[in-house]
Amino acid sequence: MKARYQYRFYPTDQQQQSLAQLFGCVRVVWNDALAICKQAEKLPSNNDLQKLVITQAKKTLQRTWLSEVSNIPLQQSVADLGVAFKNFFDSMKGKRKGKKVGRPRFKKKTNQQSARFRIGGFSIKGNEVYLAKVGNIKPIWSRFLPFSPTSVTVIKDCANRYFLSFVVEIEPFSVDAKNQSIGIDLGIKTFAVMSNGEKAKSPDYSTLDKRIRKLQKKLARQLKGSKRRNRNRIRIAKLHNQIADTRKDFLHKLSTKIVNENQVIVLEDLNVSGMVKNRKLSRAISLQGWREFRVLCEGKSEKLNRNFHVISRWEPTSQVCSECGYKWGKLDLKVRSVQCLNCGTEHDRDENAAKNINKGASAVLALRVEEQLAVGIGHCHDSKRTQRNCKTTSVAESVEASRITARKRAVSMSILLTFLVGVDLLCRE
Template sequence: MIKKFKPINKAYKFRIYPNQEQQELIDKTIGCSRFIYNEFLAKSKDNQYKSYSKNSKELTQLKKEYTWLKEVDSIALQQSLKDLDKAFKNFFSGKYKFPKFKSKRKTRLSYRTQKFIRPSGSTNIEIEENKIKLPKLSWVRFAKSKEVTGKINNVTVSKSRAGKYYMSVNVSQVLETTIKNNQGELGLDLGIKDFLTTSDGEHISNPRHLSKYQDKLAKLQRKLAKKKKFSNNWYKLKQKIAKVHSKIKNVRKDFLHKLSTRLTKEKQLLVIEDLNIKGMLKNSKLAKHISDCSWNKFTTMLEYKSKWYDCIVHKVNRFFASSQTCNICGIKNPKVKDLSVREWTCECGTTHNRDTNASLNLLKQGKLDLGLR
């Protein structure tokens, strides 16, 4: 067995349990980071875009005007300026639209702080057992579900709409992987009834996470509709609804992570279809189920994990008729376009399961695209 060592950047996400004083400081830091981003974005609109270094000098003067900015982590404020600078560079390169102001109610509640070594040799970010030391916050307890290995680069502290606090620790580490020698190729057909069907005949059922909590959500939302908007009881119910959504998000993400890790670790080639998910969501009957599947998130996980575990992930053109074409003789059956047709018999006499046939065709087409036999 030949082992390979690969340098990668990886993030470990944990739930943290700050005390009341630390919670207030986290909330304040998130607010100040958002204020800095919006303040300098407004200045860029009024005058013209300035580089990060020029904005950084102005930030020093701004702290004299708004003394409350000195109460929070100064690195977090600098990171906001770097985020704004990156947003403008992406705009100038044509990748994204002009930067937007950050909303208190809609944008993610988070801030990022960076690790550095002091002249004395100590660091501003350290982990000891189930506690982490963060700038201004001191030691914060967290749910240590796994060991953090590698060199810490930065930490992102966030707050969910359900009122829970998290941290994402970004590290540089050397990943140990096993070099695969033709360990397998798979065609992957994504679906709603079965979340995934593979070319070797495996059917992974769709967990339907949203459906499991749908009744509970509907009941809470009916109660919310009867409350006076922005009253204390209205906010309490909003919090309960946010907690249910947080639960759905977490169990869905857990399922996607486990499945994507298994596939990229075990196989050498994975072929999937380049789905037009945005267009598919226009189907009002299936939109909710498609969103619940999170196919885009799953394919993103496959792509970045494939770089870790030396696996090739190839996307086949979305216009390729994988379900309608017989994988034996190549004859196309237009009737199979109807999603209600789950099994069909080809002119050559072969009976096909719709999803298994699609996965076999995807694998065959993917190998042709890559010039493989």
């Protein structure tokens, strides 16, 4: 499986100029190729696009400066455009899972910039990373790379921070887990409530969020293209990065703890796009990062050979008693605790939902075992026979012999009698 390792670095003034030129060339090649694709009746191939926007463009006066940067990131930019169009068409045809992917758009100078180097365009020498026609860069090695990377991407975000992102091939490994399974119910005030009684509260983003909203109102009144507007835009980007970094740190630590301690992790499939339509809770829901937490848990479970499951969003986890199974119906969001009418047990709403989610794990595992048994039986019996609702046993009971066994015994007895009769006749002669 592939893993990404990201490190921050601080380029010199000369390297900043070289990187700015590289980002500009990559952006221009992308935009030129996208403009050709929009005008063409049939989507051209990557080789044809590279000849048009790179090879032939370097010979013109308007694009001669493309030869001043490495050719590898320019070719990769055209390849990335081909992947973007493929994802768009697969999404339109229904071949790609998830929400619909939009059509590729033109890149802007004020957005995040990136350039990817393949093998041959970069090398690691000690504590430095050499990039073609950029020079040696000294990243802050917060952790060691487990294997040699297959590619490296240079990133400059909206707050003018620089990163090196390496892609490395790693192999999954197994670590013994303390617990068998755990169910997790996600929320707003309490980010995660586990079936074992533990709770994880998300960081408070309200102070930074208020500052962002205030600066965004100021940005809307400023003149486009002015220096003050650009400075205000960078201030807003830095505040957004503070929230994103705080959230990412919290989600990484929580997901690592959960995956390390449990063999089976079960989450509920939330309809986030529908929940965001609630205008009173949309901003709070968007700040939580529920989808990012699910992706992190899924990736780390694959790395440590854990079983990760997602139950259906239509499961009534908050409407069923986790002790006796009595269903009391839908509850209002302001109701945080409920007492079962059947068994009299008082439940916390989120803890009860987490326990029901955890019970869904055993149901999923039992269903998979039954599917595997059905597949195994299908190799021995006729497919039409297995589709019937009759009970079949893999081994015949000792008291009652099966039809096949009885028939075989009858045939063997007849052969034995025939043999004995023949021997008796020979002896008499």
